[in-house]
């Protein structure tokens with residue numbers, strides 16, 4: 001069986017006038033996670049945004065191949081993106097926010113998400129989906145943002161510092177969600193300074209931009 005793969009070749013990106021990285025290539029297969037590491041400002045968030053289609057790349061190619069890839073018109077539509085911000089409206093209830101993401105992200109023929117109550121349960125916060133998102137504690141808000149990944153099936157999870165400022169229990173919970181996602185044939189790319197609790201994983205080291213010197217994939 002030809003498993004789904006995400007292939008990035010010789011990516012480079014700019015922010016404003018500045019070249020942030022160059023010649024970044026990697027491949028991840030179904031069931032695999034790639035952890036992007038590097039010092040502050042080395043371009044991890046920029047790389048994730050490029051892969052998610054939120055930022056135009058300067059050069060290079062990103063493609064999805066193998067089983068299930070044809071269900072997605074673009075790589076971006078195969079991706080869930082969990083950035084530094086939770087991307088939830090404070091005035092809307094948790095359920096309304098998750099409903100928005102369920103409808104917006106949608107399912108593809110390659111899988112389906114779970115219900116809103118089930119997603120809230122999965123992040124350990126069942127029973128409070130009727131509350132405005134803004135009432136939740138910072139940690140609860142982050143957990144609910146993670147629930148967004150569950151309500152619609154998208155095979156590629158792009159995670160930017162997903163567990164920053166979370167307690168140990170939430171980190172363990174999130175590691176479980178990622179493992180379950182990989183177990184369903186999903187893929188994940190995570191930029192993080194903290195171990196994700198996933199055991200041995202592939203790593204991409206961004207060296208940071210110093211004139212012409214951009215680290216390549218090891």
Ligand SMILES: Nc1ncnc2c1ncn2[C@@H]1O[C@H](COP(=O)(O)OP(=O)(O)OP(=O)(O)O)[C@@H](O)[C@H]1O
Pocket residue numbers: 015016017018020038039040041042043044045046047
């Ligand atoms: N909108 C922008 N315009 C110009 N430069 C930007 C912009 N956004 C980010 N940068 C620059 O791009 C570089 C890479 O930033 P990025 O956020 O990708 O780094 P990072 O590795 O994720 O950092 P951190 O570990 O601090 O989150 C930084 O030097 C930053 O100042």
